[in-house]
Structures are given as structure tokens and as C-alpha cells.
Amino acid sequence: MNKILPLKKNDELTVKIERLGANGEGIATHDGAVIFVPFALVGEECLIHIVSVKKSYYFAKLVKVISPSPERINAPCPYFSKCGGCDIQHMVYQKQLELKQIIVKNELKKFANLDIEVLGVVESANQFRYRNKFAFPVQADAFGKIKIGMFRRHSHDVIEIDDCLLQSENTKKIIKIFKDYMTENKISAHNEESGKGIVKHIVVRENENSFILTVVVSDEKFNNFEPLIKKLKTEFSSFGIYKNINKFNNNVIFGERDEHIFGLKELECNEFQIKYFVNNRSFLQVNNDVKNKIYSKIIELVGNEKNVIDAYSGAGLLSSIIASSGANVYGIEIIKEATQNAENLKRINNLNNLTNINGDCVKELPKLAKQFKGDFSIVVDPPRKGLDEKVVNSILNNSPSKIIYLSCNPTTLARDIRLLSEKYMLNFIQPYDMFPQTANVETLVCLSLRQ
Ligand SMILES: C[S@@+](CC[C@H](N)C(=O)[O-])C[C@H]1O[C@@H](n2cnc3c(N)ncnc32)[C@H](O)[C@@H]1O
Known part of the structure; x- marks a missing residue:
């Protein structure tokens, strides 16, 4: 009892x-x-x-x-503890890093039965203003006043904010301009309960001094963007606007259809000598500094491998970087647009040794891996739920010499390491602070085939 x-x-x-x-x-x-x-x-x-x-x-x-603990600091953000974005702004940064190292260690012990030393967490160069993308919900309060901000902790109520310290300095200006534009032009915010009102979210992706703003609306006929363009032009010289139509009342930000309204269609980026383009729909790690630290380490771990499968390859940036260092790379990605993006990278960067496969790793990996007869390494970067059991089995059946696993969820990472340990030995585990001020941690792992 x-x-x-x-x-x-x-x-x-x-x-x-x-x-x-x-x-x-x-x-x-x-x-x-x-x-x-x-x-x-x-x-x-x-x-x-x-x-x-x-x-x-x-x-x-x-x-x-x-x-109070000596490790306590005054959180710099006035919305901290009310807003659902950050968890640990009250901790000195060194303590945040220690916490993440312990989280990874504990999950390995609990779910993989491994009691091992985990390397110290690699810091982010910026502890604030590190994100290259933000998505803010737009709501009206009971009196119709527009609120742009973040969801309150454990709630769908928006708390109004005028800045977010994880985003760039431009955020303040964009929020203010957007709110003024809605008020002056009597544009309504969407109301989840009544299902009425137009604007649901604004999403911004930035790169240096350019950005792309997507306005997510419930009504496809809405087209009153001229006043917004005019206002943004007073502050910014390089930007683009998309309209995205999401008619559904659910937790998903984007609907299926995008319409280009103005200016830049994509942002041009150049890293590791790879030229690539992103918009608001492309997957890109949110913290550029930490992303680059991780990708550099992956290149080092891949070493002189001849054939590399990059499973869960997204828009193909990592596959392209690995291919540019000489290996034959095979990316597998489920989202069609992301694979198209990867094909563009291949073309623009003349990467004839890169093959992009659009499909589910569950189906594509067993077919592809078989042909290498063990003469390959695999990089996996799955979503939070980790590897599908069939993917784990396909890896075990085809015996790549190395598995390089990038994970945003230590719990599923530990579960998968336990399953892979049937044939593989863990020889590198390094957490990275991709998301300072939050309890999230990114972990890079390398496993090698037991002889
Ligand atoms: C964390 S992202 C990794 C992206 C990429 N490695 C990068 O660093 O830019 C995970 C990717 O896996 C894709 N994905 C999810 N489930 C998949 C599956 N079953 N098969 C193939 N790709 C999948 C998602 O669409 C997403 O692009």
C-alpha cells in the first residue's frame, strides 16, 4: 500500500x-x-x-x-522564473556547466549502467544573446491589447516581453516594430479559445546583420504587410518577410504553406569553407559558436574514414563539411525540403562525393549500410527521442568501425549507448553548452567496434 x-x-x-x-x-x-x-x-x-x-x-x-548559496546570482532577465524559456539564470555560469556534466553522468549511470568520468562541459563563447533564431507567440489579452512574448511556465498564456537576453540586440527593435505595426493597423492577434484573430507567431532567423521574419497567420487572405515593411526599413537594411499559414489550433508553430512577401528569401552563410543558405524552416543548431566547436570535433573523430553515413542529416551542413574533408558521405533525412536544401549545398560547393537520400533512416539505413561490408563510420544526430530500435539493430548488424553520436537528450543517448554496447565500446563523451541559462545539454559521443 x-x-x-x-x-x-x-x-x-x-x-x-x-x-x-x-x-x-x-x-x-x-x-x-x-x-x-x-x-x-x-x-x-x-x-x-x-x-x-x-x-x-x-x-x-x-x-x-x-x-543563499555563494553560487546564486541575481538573474539578469526581469522575466526569469515567470517565462518558460530559461531554467538556471540564478546560477553562476561555472555551476551551470557542472550541473550539465552531472546530468550526463547521472543519465549514463541510470540508463546505461555506466559509472564513468564525463569530460567537463565545453563552454559557449556567449552566455547570453547566443541564439540565431527566435519564435514568439502573439496573443491578445481580455481587452484586445496585443501581447508578444514567451509562454508562461507550464502554460499557454503569453507573458509580454520587450527583449529576450538569449536573442540578439535586434530582438528589442523587431518586437517593438511588430507590436506598433499591429496596433496602428488594427491587426488582430489570434485567440486560441475563440479561434479568431490573425497573427499567431513571429519567427526570426538572424545571421550577422540580416534576418528573415516569418509572420504565422491563421487566415491566408491576410496581406497587409506594406506598413510592416516600411517600418522595418527605418531600422534595418537587409531582411526578408514570409507569410506562413497555420489554420490549426495546435502546438505546432508553422503550417504547411509559406509565401514569400518581401526581400531576402534566404540568408547566406559561410562556415568551414562551405557556402550554405538558411531560412526559418531549415534546421540549424541555434548557437553558432558551439555548433562550430562540435562540428570541428566531429571532423577530427571521422579522421581518414573513406565512407561516412550521416544519418538524420537535416539540411546537409554537417554532411557537406565532412564531404569537403574528403570522405564519401551519404546523408539520410526524412524531410523533403531539407534534402533539397542539402542538394543545393552539394551543387553550390561542388561536392561530388556527397549523396543525399530523402527517406526514413529506419528504411534507408539498412539498405545503404549493407553495401559497405563494415568499411564505414556512421554519424547520427537524431531528434530528442533518440534512435529507433530498428536503426540500432541496423548499426549492430552492419558493424561500422565508429559511431559518432550527437545528442540533445542525455536520457535517450544513455539508453542507445546501452543497446549499442553489445558490440561497441564508449571511448569519448563530451557535453557542450549549446543552450546556456537552460538545463538542456548537447552531448557528443564516439563509440568504436570491439575487436
Ligand atoms: C537534430 S536534427 C540534425 C540535423 C543535422 N545533423 C545538423 O546538424 O544540421 C535531426 C534531423 O533528423 C530528421 N529526422 C527525424 N526523424 C528521422 C528519421 N526517422 N529518418 C531520417 N531523418 C529523420 C529531422 O527532420 C531533423 O532534420
């Missing part, structure tokens, strides 16, 4: 924080049961308010820090 927990909702008590959880939250215990306290740090004595009682644990709100 389950023990009945002694604390009740709305109880207030003082606790000492014992450790940090996988989302950077403080963890205390009371009568053997765990209490999760977001924004509390290890060693702190805190007054907390119980907000929910589960079967064997509690969630609490931090009311007051009675004895």
Missing part, C-alpha cells in the same frame, strides 16, 4: 536543498519523500510552499531563500 504523504497542498515549511534535478531544480526531502523546488540551489535553506502533492513526491514554489 502507498504511504500517505504527510504534507498537503498550500503547506509552508523550511527545507534544506540537498541536490539538483535533471531540470536544474533544487531537491529537498521531507519524511523520505522528494520535494522539487525550482530555482533553489544546493545548501540553501528555503521557505517553500507546496503547490502539488503526487503519489510519492511534491512540487513546491520557492517563497524565500533564507541562506
